[in-house]
Amino acid sequence: MFRHQRGFRSALGRGIFTRASPPRTPVRNALYGTIFVLSSGLFAIYWLDARSAIHRYAIPPLLRATLDAETSHKAAVKVLKSGLAPRDPIQDVQSLKAELWGQEIANPVGLAAGFDKNGEAIDGLFNLGFSWVEIGSVTPKPQPGNPRPRVFHLPADSSVINRYGFPSDGHTAVLSRLRSRIPRFNSDESESAAFRPGAVLAVNLGKNKESPPESVDDFVAGVRSFGPYSDILVVNVSSPNTPGLRGLQHRDLLETLLAGVTRARDELPAATKKPKLVLKIAPDLNESQLVEIAEVVANSKLDGVIVSNTTIQRPSSLIDANKSETGGLSGPPLKQFSLAALRTLRKNLPSHIPLIGCGGISTGADALEYAKAGASLVQVYTALGYDGPGACRRIKDQLAEELEKEGTTWAEVVKRSVSELSLKGDAQLQKVEKQLTDDANPSVNQLIAEAEELKRLLDHLGEKVELVDPMHSATIATPARSSGSQSSSLKSRIQTKQPNFRYERSGTSIAILDSETGHELRRHADLWFRDGSVICQAECTLFRVHQSQLSRHSALFRDIFTLPQPSRPRSRSLSSLESLDDTRAMVEECENCPVVALQDKAEDVANFLAALYDGPNFGKNDQEDFVVVSGILRLSTKYIVDSLRSKALAHLCVAWPSTLKGWDAREDVARAYEMATSGSAGHFYPSPIAVINLAREINAPCLLPPAFYDLSRYSYSQIFEDEPLYQSVTSASLSPLDMQHLALGKETSHQNITALIQTMGHAQTHIRHAQAHSHSRKNSSGGMCMSAAACRKDFSELVDLATQHYLFDRERGHSDPLYVCDELGQLKSAEFSECKACARSLETWAAKEREKMWKMIPLWFRLEIPSEGSSSPRTV
Numbered sequence: 115m116f117r118h119q120r121g122f123r124s125a126l127g128r129g130i131f132t133r134a135s136p137p138r139t140p141v142r143n144a145l146y147g148t149i150f151v152l153s154s155g156l157f158a159i160y161w162l163d164a165r166s167a168i169h170r171y172a173i174p175p176l177l178r179a180t181l182d183a184e185t186s187h188k189a190a191v192k193v194l195k196s197g198l199a200p201r202d203p204i205q206d207v208q209s210l211k212a213e214l215w216g217q218e219i220a221n222p223v224g225l226a227a228g229f230d231k232n233g234e235a236i237d238g239l240f241n242l243g244f245s246w247v248e249i250g251s252v253t254p255k256p257q258p259g260n261p262r263p264r265v266f267h268l269p270a271d272s273s274v275i276n277r278y279g280f281p282s283d284g285h286t287a288v289l290s291r292l293r294s295r296i297p298r299f300n301s302d303e304s305e306s307a308a309f310r311p312g313a314v315l316a317v318n319l320g321k322n323k324e325s326p327p328e329s330v331d332d333f334v335a336g337v338r339s340f341g342p343y344s345d346i347l348v349v350n351v352s353s354p355n356t357p358g359l360r361g362l363q364h365r366d367l368l369e370t371l372l373a374g375v376t377r378a379r380d381e382l383p384a385a386t387k388k389p390k391l392v393l394k395i396a397p398d399l400n401e402s403q404l405v406e407i408a409e410v411v412a413n414s415k416l417d418g419v420i421v422s423n424t425t426i427q428r429p430s431s432l433i434d435a436n437k438s439e440t441g442g443l444s445g446p447p448l449k450q451f452s453l454a455a456l457r458t459l460r461k462n463l464p465s466h467i468p469l470i471g472c473g474g475i476s477t478g479a480d481a482l483e484y485a486k487a488g489a490s491l492v493q494v495y496t497a498l499g500y501d502g503p504g505a506c507r508r509i510k511d512q513l514a515e516e517l518e519k520e521g522t523t524w525a526e527v528v529k530r531s532v533s534e535l536s537l538k539g540d541a542q543l544q545k546v547e548k549q550l551t552d553d554a555n556p557s558v559n560q561l562i563a564e565a566e567e568l569k570r571l572l573d574h575l576g577e578k579v580e581l582v583d584p585m586h587s588a589t590i591a592t593p594a595r596s597s598g599s600q601s602s603s604l605k606s607r608i609q610t611k612q613p614n615f616r617y618e619r620s621g622t623s624i625a626i627l628d629s630e631t632g633h634e635l636r637r638h639a640d641l642w643f644r645d646g647s648v649i650c651q652a653e654c655t656l657f658r659v660h661q662s663q664l665s666r667h668s669a670l671f672r673d674i675f676t677l678p679q680p681s682r683p684r685s686r687s688l689s690s691l692e693s694l695d696d697t698r699a700m701v702e703e704c705e706n707c708p709v710v711a712l713q714d715k716a717e718d719v720a721n722f723l724a725a726l727y728d729g730p731n732f733g734k735n736d737q738e739d740f741v742v743v744s745g746i747l748r749l750s751t752k753y754i755v756d757s758l759r760s761k762a763l764a765h766l767c768v769a770w771p772s773t774l775k776g777w778d779a780r781e782d783v784a785r786a787y788e789m790a791t792s793g794s795a796g797h798f799y800p801s802p803i804a805v806i807n808l809a810r811e812i813n814a815p816c817l818l819p820p821a822f823y824d825l826s827r828y829s830y831s832q833i834f835e836d837e838p839l840y841q842s843v844t845s846a847s848l849s850p851l852d853m854q855h856l857a858l859g860k861e862t863s864h865q866n867i868t869a870l871i872q873t874m875g876h877a878q879t880h881i882r883h884a885q886a887h888s889h890s891r892k893n894s895s896g897g898m899c900m901s902a903a904a905c906r907k908d909f910s911e912l913v914d915l916a917t918q919h920y921l922f923d924r925e926r927g928h929s930d931p932l933y934v935c936d937e938l939g940q941l942k943s944a945e946f947s948e949c950k951a952c953a954r955s956l957e958t959w960a961a962k963e964r965e966k967m968w969k970m971i972p973l974w975f976r977l978e979i980p981s982e983g984s985s986s987p988r989t990v
Contacts, residue, residue, distance in 0.1 A: 164200035164242055164504040174502045183265035183274070187499070191230060194238030200503045202243030207514050209523040211312075212245075214468060214490055215390060215417065220312030221245045222481065222524050223506055223513075226420075226472050226493040227318035227348065227394075228276070232283045233291040240310055242498075243506040246470075246491060247308070249288070250318030251350050254335045256284035257322055260355060261917065264441070268434035272476070273445025274496050275436060276424070279355045280320045285339045288317075292343040307345045316346035318394070323356060327865060328367055330374040337378040342386045349375055352396035352423035354442045360396055361858045364976075365406045369414070376415040390417040397422035397451035397473060398857075401458055402850045408462035408537075419463070420470045420493070421456040424448065428831055445496040449474025453487055457535070460488030465536035476501065478512025485527045488535045615704055626656070626704060641723050648675075649707045650723070655716035657723055658707060667726050668753045674710070714752075718745030722758075725750075730761050735769035740800035744808050751812040763814060769799055770820040774968040777820060777932070799824075803833075806852055815977065822975045826860045827930045859975035866970070867931050870963060871917055931967050 177186035193199045210221040224246025225239055233249040240247055259281030266275045282288075297309060307315040319336035321329070333349055340347060351362040351371065362371055372393070379391055393416055395407060411419060424442025431447060452473030460469060471489030475481055476497035484492050497505045517523055615635070616627040626635045638657050646658035664671035712719055721742050725731075730746065733739030743762050750759035771777050780799075787798040802825040809817035825833065848856065 162201055162203075164202050164502075164507055166200065166504070169200055169502040169504055174500060178267055178269065182263065183267050184262060187229075187265065190499075191235050194230075194235035194242075197238065199235075199238045199241065201241040202504075202507045204243075204507060206243075206312075206510065209514055209517045210510060212491055212524050212528065214314075217306075217314070218312060219245045219314070219491065221510055222485070222491045222528075223509055224248065224316075224470070224491055224493045225498065225506075226495040227251055227316075227350070228278070228495055229498065231278075231281065233288045233317075236291075236295065236315065240308060240313060242503050243510065245313050246316060246346075246493065247313070248316035248318055248346075248348060248493070250348070251280050251282065251320030251353065252285060252288050252317060252336065252340070253280050253282040253320045253322045254285050254332050254339075255322050256287070257282055266436040266439045266441070268432065268436050268445065270434040271432050271437070271445060271447060272496070272500050273432070273434070273443060273447055274499065275439045275441045275443050277355045277439075277441030279323070280353065282320065285335065289339055289343065292317075292340070296343075307343055314345040316348055316392070317344040318348040318350050320350050320353070321356070321359065323865070323868065327359070327361055327862060328370075330371045333371060334374050334378045337375050337389075337391075338382070341379060341382045341389050344389050346390045346392055346417075347375075347379070348392045348394050348420060350394045350423070352394050354396070354398075354424060354426045359861070361861055363395060363399065363403070363407065364854065364858065365410060368407065368410050372410065372414040372416055380415075392416070392418040392420055392470070394420040395422055395455070395459075397425045397448065397455050398427060399455060400850050400853060403854060404455060404458045405462050408459055411467060412463060412537075416467070418468045418470060418490075419459060420472055421459055421489075422448075422452045422473050425451050425473075426830060427451060444473070445500075446474045446476060449480065453484065456484065456489060457487050460532070460535045462537055465532050468532075475509070476505075478509050478514070478516050481509060481513050482516050482527065485524060486531050488528075488531050490528050490532070614709075617701055624701065628654075638720060641720060641727075647707060649704065649709045650712055650719060651709055652712045652714050652719040653716040655720070656704070657719060659723060659727075663726060667755045667758065670753045714749060715745065717741075718749055721745050722749040725758055725762075726755070730758065730765070732762070732765045735765070736798050737800045740766075740769075740804070744804070747808065747812050747814075759812075763816075766805075767816060770805055770817045770824075772816055772819070774932075774965055777968070803848055806848065810849070810852075818977045819971045819975065822855060822859055822977065823971050826856060826863055826975075855975045855977065859971075862974040863931050866967060866974075867934050870931065870934060870967075932964055 177189065181189065206221045212219040212222040221243070223244060225242075225244045225248060227248040227250045230236065230239060230247070230249045231251065233252075236247055236249060257280065260277050260279035264277045264279065268275065292307075295309065306313065317336070317340040319333050319340070321332035325332050337347055349371065351359055351368070353359050362368060372391075375391060379388055382388060393407075393411060395404075399407070407419075424444045425448050426442065428437055428443065429447045429450070452471065456469055456471055463469070468490040469488055470491045470493060471481075471484035471487070472493035472495070474496075475484065475492050475494050481492045494505065494509065497509070501508065513524070517527070520527075614629045616629050618625045618627060626637075627633065628635055633654050635651070635654050635656050638655055641657045641659060643658055643660065645660070647661045648659060648664070650657040650659060661671075661675050665675055666672075722745065725746050732743060735743075743766055747759060747762045747766070749755075750762060768776070769780055771780060784798050802821040805817055805821040806825070809815065809821065
């Protein structure tokens, strides 16, 4: 019975779970296959269409939410490399056609360098619709770039900050990828390196970090390597993430660089199609620097300029939390800086040199704005990351709509703007003639200068002759201090005249008024001597002092007082006050002295005269003391009071010393002040900007190196933008030339810090050999000595720690090479180290490196310093 039940259950189970499916007919199979093929085809079409919403609204936000910025960037490159990436399926309309160097370009939208750094996804990028794909930057030797993290999204601003630092696979690896793209059968010798109609391939050339900053060899090597395999070579001297690179935008260095790369391009084999050479500049240059670059470009064989790279500036409009990261900013906030640089460059370059606009372009309207400013093509970068692979097609569609609204084409807009905005032939000819005159006829220029000097001396003699007439005012020119053996030149004017005062009764007192201006004048409380023989008027303050005191100290005043002085007739207003016995004496004090009108601040004159009478009484070199000392220095220089100038300058050099020992003492004072005030009282020393401007004014080059170094330790935002270094000095600013010196020095200091840390990583062997000590179980101090491997490990850890500290400071925009040297010596001090011999060696090495760096500071900033045995400055 149970056996029958089991059989029944088995049969029931088979009936329920193994019921036969209906037979498949050919019609059913065909239907399923058709549905599968259609769905797969539709998905493939949707996936491969760059305009699909998934590529804009789903994938990019998902990558940003799940991956860090650099990883998502690498993932995008890999997908484009695979051939499975989306494509632009639409043919470009005729209104978008552009022309560059006589070649027709399908559309004006290109991709800037930085996305495909190693040439891995060239064809995938062309498939997105770009007419210009620029790979790189490529450096001769492979290098890893800066430590991660080094890329930061700013979603709230649709921007990116990167400090990649030129990570590159090197020339050899990238060159092999370019060669692998060459078709096996290529009969068209005129075909571009893009191997696509209406498109061009560009290679962005960079330089290795360990290469000398001023060397052009890396760029020359790039021209020779990639010249035969590219349409355009881009000379990148504008990345903010490679120390010293932007310094190549300086006129002299740029001329040398462009001469080297153009010569290398011309020396390529005759059978090779010569690539075009384009310079890529930074958007952070001021107008005078851009004008210089335009002159250099116009006088070279360069074919064009890309304006611009990323910016180190941080506009106040940024709101994202990552806005303070160190690196180059790209995206919409960059547009204002790039457009301004483009307009300046366009009006200073002839029309035959095209400009490529780059920076903040994310819509068709942005691209058209660049065209109207004089750009022949445009490039995008950040928009591709935020808007996905369809960004190029969307920009082109929007641009076509804008052009249709205006009833024009891209080529017509560019032709009109370039023609109207470029440097005209006459202006260019005048520039060339002036340069030829300056270069080829130095003797003519010298004769002109001598003639002008002779005319000045004759005018000066005529002024002295005029002083003989007592009815005329006497005007004496003040010689300015010059350097070396050069003769003194005339700087400002001092006027000796008869008193021209009015007196008005005001209650019980008499007010003194200037008859010419009507301003009320006041007598200085301390510097008004009844037996004084001359009145000095500065602003609305009167000083009655002794001619003998001024003549004894100042050769200039001595010359003035030896000349005949104006007569002193009785004042008309004095007669009306004769009855006032209590005021008559005061009025006569003013009327009985000639007046010397000084074009100086009253406060400076008071401090200057007090120093002449009582001797200088300087303070602690703080900000308040600097106001006094700087005024004395200006006037002692202006009026040739050498002894007082020397004392004031020596006092100021205590705070701005020329020796490393003096600098360390200065820093100790600053730290003690900060600790005593808990940082609430601000800075102890005055603004280095004020010191630099004073040094330029009084020709004191010895003050420049420490002042520039002090200023370079702060970020640009602290110096110039929202976080001023010194709230009390709001009007102080650097000249364009000193701005250039500062930028060069900051970049060079970054490079020196990096080199120092790298040197330390290889220094332990050198240090041990220099000290001639071997690792034993006990050292001379009685402490246990670690093994050689343990000491090497210690050094490696110190290098990592120093690198972390440096990167942390750099992210905040700070740079202090001397502090890094000092810190390296302290990290492994003999007091705490187990291997005291190595510790002492490291301290000695760090001290020597600090001394070397201190001596190199003038070279970093390209400053003028006094020559040995002479007071005249020489250029470093």
